[in-house]
Amino acid sequence: MATHNLLLLPGDGIGPEVMAEVKRLIEFFNKKGPNRFVYEEGLVGGASYDADKTSISDVTMEKAKAADAIIFGSVGGPKWADVPYEARPEAGLLRLRKDLDLYANLRPAVTYPALADASSLKRELVEGLDIMILRELTGGVYFGEPKTITDLGNGQKRAVDTQVYDTYEIERISRVAFELARKRNNKVTSMEKHNVMKSGVLWKEVVQQTHDREFKDVKLEHQLADSGGMQLVKNPKQFDVIVCDNLFGDMLSDIAAMLTGSLGMLASASLGEVDPKTKRRKAMYEPVHGSAPDIAGKGLANPIAMIASFGMALRYSFDMGAEADLIDKAIAATLDKGIRTADIATAGEKTVSTTEMGSAILAEMEALSA
Numbered sequence: 001m002a003t004h005n006l007l008l009l010p011g012d013g014i015g016p017e018v019m020a021e022v023k024r025l026i027e028f029f030n031k032k033g034p035n036r037f038v039y040e041e042g043l044v045g046g047a048s049y050d051a052d053k054t055s056i057s058d059v060t061m062e063k064a065k066a067a068d069a070i071i072f073g074s075v076g077g078p079k080w081a082d083v084p085y086e087a088r089p090e091a092g093l094l095r096l097r098k099d100l101d102l103y104a105n106l107r108p109a110v111t112y113p114a115l116a117d118a119s120s121l122k123r124e125l126v127e128g129l130d131i132m133i134l135r136e137l138t139g140g141v142y143f144g145e146p147k148t149i150t151d152l153g154n155g156q157k158r159a160v161d162t163q164v165y166d167t168y169e170i171e172r173i174s175r176v177a178f179e180l181a182r183k184r185n186n187k188v189t190s191m192e193k194h195n196v197m198k199s200g201v202l203w204k205e206v207v208q209q210t211h212d213r214e215f216k217d218v219k220l221e222h223q224l225a226d227s228g229g230m231q232l233v234k235n236p237k238q239f240d241v242i243v244c245d246n247l248f249g250d251m252l253s254d255i256a257a258m259l260t261g262s263l264g265m266l267a268s269a270s271l272g273e274v275d276p277k278t279k280r281r282k283a284m285y286e287p288v289h290g291s292a293p294d295i296a297g298k299g300l301a302n303p304i305a306m307i308a309s310f311g312m313a314l315r316y317s318f319d320m321g322a323e324a325d326l327i328d329k330a331i332a333a334t335l336d337k338g339i340r341t342a343d344i345a346t347a348g349e350k351t352v353s354t355t356e357m358g359s360a361i362l363a364e365m366e367a368l369s370a
């Protein structure tokens with residue numbers, strides 16, 4: 001019997017609401033065995049700021065480093081609009097990613113058959129869609145220095161953000177892209193802007209070299225990120241794995257969310273290298289969506305992105321592929337029965353609450369594993 005230690009970080013807004021559904025899934029798997037999950041909860045984001053005046057405490061960071069996996073909800077919201085920049089809720093999430101070196105962010109965009117009409121695109125464009133956006137998560141303009149606002153003294157201010165990429169950062173994310181593609185449809189599309197950015201020139205060069213050296217069997221295409229975004233909504237099924245930098249990946253994955261019907265559907269895994277001591281990959285599982293202040297506290301949030309992120313934890317951290325498949329099948333079966341939270345309902349469809357959606361998925365899991 002294996003025991004897995006999880007750190008749950010529900011965060012702010014809808015984070016705690018969708019995390020409550022993950023706790024029910026943990027109970028389900030603990031009852032079923034033989035794997036057992038033990039979890040501790042911690043504060044992150046605005047919730048942590050309110051308690052400790054920091055977006056994540058050193059104590060919570062230590063727990064994150066020690067956990068077998070972190071399950072993250074969401075952070076941020078208007079309540080913390082005026083806190084110092086360094087202590088803003090989002091800084092806690094960025095510190096987790098950076099300090100744990102979680103450089104590979106897998107953001108699959110899968111359109112469930114029952115939801116093809118919930119997408120803002122035509123059914124035939126998205127039906128059967130299954131693409132993987134691989135976002136570099138610990139470099140680029142998110143972390144480059146300098147990052148400043150300077151008063152120029154003439155009534156003007158100057159803001160500077162810096163995009164930085166070293167060869168090794170591009171090489172390691174490229175490898176993940178090619179390895180993922182080998183297990184999927186064997187195609188990688190790399191997106192950057194080498195026509196404007198030096199980091200784009202290096203990105204394209206290193207991805208190509210890594211391909212030519214180690215992954216000649218995988219089909220590689222390069223696309224400028226702006227027209228790549230256009231292609232993503234024009235003909236999304238042409239893609240298999242898309243690999244891009246931190247900022248382009250942030251934007252392209254939110255765009256991809258609408259191919260699946262809602263941001264409430266998009267799960268993600270943020271992975272680092274294998275820890276030599278534990279032999280386990282450092283990992284955090286986080287839905288792509290944020291704290292959704294417009295619907296927080298109302299029981300309206302779609303828990304599927306969070307539940308599917310937990311499913312990714314089973315698959316990528318705990319070698320529980322069959323259990324991860326069970327979650328995916330239960331989500332599909334629930335959607336097939338027409339059960340919808342408001343974000344994925346089409347006009348006139350009856351909607352359910354966050355908890356009701358969680359209960360429906362659990363019921364399908366019970367039925368499928370009976």
Ligand SMILES: NC(=O)c1ccc[n+]([C@@H]2O[C@H](COP(=O)([O-])OP(=O)(O)OC[C@H]3O[C@@H](n4cnc5c(N)ncnc54)[C@H](O)[C@@H]3O)[C@@H](O)[C@H]2O)c1
Pocket residue numbers: 014073074075076077078090093262263264265286287288289290291292293294295300301302303305343
């Ligand atoms: N990983 C994270 O913690 C994360 C990610 C993105 C944004 N944020 C933060 O969240 C706050 C709000 O940002 P935003 O409004 O731009 O993005 P958001 O993702 O929170 O919400 C965008 C829209 O999608 C809807 N939505 C998102 N998740 C949903 C779900 N599970 N079910 C139903 N509808 C859902 C929201 O209601 C909203 O209309 C900001 O402070 C931002 O920095 C945090």
Ligand SMILES: CC(C)[C@H](C(=O)O)[C@@H](O)C(=O)O
Pocket residue numbers: 076090093094250288290
């Ligand atoms: C909250 C924010 C820091 C984060 C990001 O920009 O990476 C979010 O938008 C995401 O997509 O995970």
Ligand SMILES: [Mg+2]
Pocket residue numbers: 250251254288
């Ligand atoms: Mg984002």
